[in-house]
Amino acid sequence: MARFFHYALFIFAAVAVMELLVEAAVCSREIGACAESCDDICRSKYPEGGKGACQDDNCVCFFECGIEKRCNVGLGRCSSQCSESCCAAKCAQKDPLGQGYCDGSLGPQNVLCQCSYDCS
Structure with missing residues (x-):
């Protein structure tokens, strides 16, 4: 009985994995x-x-x-003179569909303007 249970569980898991692969x-x-x-x-x-x-x-x-495929490029620092909207405008000059944002992950003193764009 335990052997049957293991086979049934294996088949169920295989079917579940296949469904996940099919649904993108x-x-x-x-x-x-x-x-x-x-x-x-x-x-x-x-x-x-x-x-x-x-x-x-x-x-x-x-x-x-x-x-x-997404690419990222730095476009300088964000500051009070160039905040989110300025960064987004710089990115739009590089790629009209690019998404510019101020990235503060390096700390409050190093807020960088990042541009993410499709490079596929």
Whole structure:
């Protein structure tokens, strides 16, 4: 009886793992203002199943997580003269879809402007 239980448990675990591998997580990314071409833009940016939809006047791409390669680059220090909005603007100059943010993980004296962008 114990042997049967172990086999049944093994089969159940194998099926559960296969289901997890088949179901890929879906990521989303806002790419700008909503337009009729939103779905086409997303399909061109994520040709392996990207879909676009308008949400709150923004075009949002939905795609399988993991197909997008993210790169980060430092754009100087954040300060009272250049805070979050300034950092985001610097990043947008590098890549219109980049996400700029002030990263204070190195301490309050070393807050750096980081730019994360798609480099796939």
